[in-house]
Amino acid sequence: MECQTCSESLTAVMDRELNGDQEKELKTHLSQCSQCDQEYQSLLYSYELIDRIPVLELNPTSWGKIRAEIINLPTQDWGWIFGLRFFSPIRWIPVTAGALGLVFLSLFFLNQSDAEKERSFHTFLQVREQMELQHVNVFDESWGGVMEPLHPNPFALHDHTTQGNPFTLE
């Protein structure tokens, strides 16, 4: 064993962190190397000093304060309940509401006869057309400006002037 390895392991051997073989090897080195042994004795002395520094005792009133805080807390063992959280109704409320809505909507359409369905569809188209026309033509003074068409023609120019073909030479 080299002196540096030995010196770096002196703390570990005193803290009983070396295995049997390592400890034996280190002790053998110490018995043959006075320099390392001196370092060992020096560190050992500091261990003894540190072991003698005073420690604080618990304040006798401390437990009472902790007890007062925890006594009103609910029972701790919620572990098994956490496992059931996945099935908790609270988690599933939005999902259930969405699913029920879909079911009602499909029932509403499924219950109609073919003629009724066609009428419904026709009414829907009419309403949509009216709404689009309103968007295009209505000039609402109170709103303060002309509303843009719902689906403006991207190729049309706002000033309606003719435009030359950009790809032909003038």
Add this chain to the structure above:
Amino acid sequence: MREKRINGKNPQTFSISGEELDDAVSRAKKGSVQAFQKLYEHYGRKILNYIYRMTGSREEAEDLTQDTFILAYTNLSSLKENIKFQSWLFRIAQNNVYQKYRGKRPPMDSIQQEETPELSDVQKLATPQISPEDRVLSKELEQVIEQVISQLPDKYKEVFVLSAIHKLSYKEISEIVGRSLASVKSDIHRARVEVRDKIKTYLGENYGMSNLF
């Protein structure tokens, strides 16, 4: 009141076997305050002294120890292995200290400022061979050692305190501080050497003398 001196061993309490610990933690998880009191009686002093070494203030250490145990009780269900209660508790204490002093060093004033108490009659009888001069030096030495420990950089201090004061294994310390075993081993060694060097500098030729304690 000044802390009680315990020769030879640092924060020791009544022993608790692995089975007893497992049982106490299990019962505390189910809400048994009595079982939790048993855990407090066993680990309270260790946590108090750990926080005291980290903060340097007894008052702060008492408050943070209480916080640590309240936090431990309310989060006990998150502890998977009952047997690892001690490491888990120290980690909560460590987090409490760092949260309290996030970005600033704990005030290291109280350790040095505590008044040197008179020796009790029992202590005087127990150490009749020590001359008054030595007794003063020994008290002074105690304070020097405490100061040397308190001045260690936090990274070294936490592993030093857990190892030198609380006698925790390197593996357990590595779990608490979240660093590798090799890094913990090397940091403890550096801290031990630094503390030794500073005490040696202070004591000079008296270093190694058996009449100092």
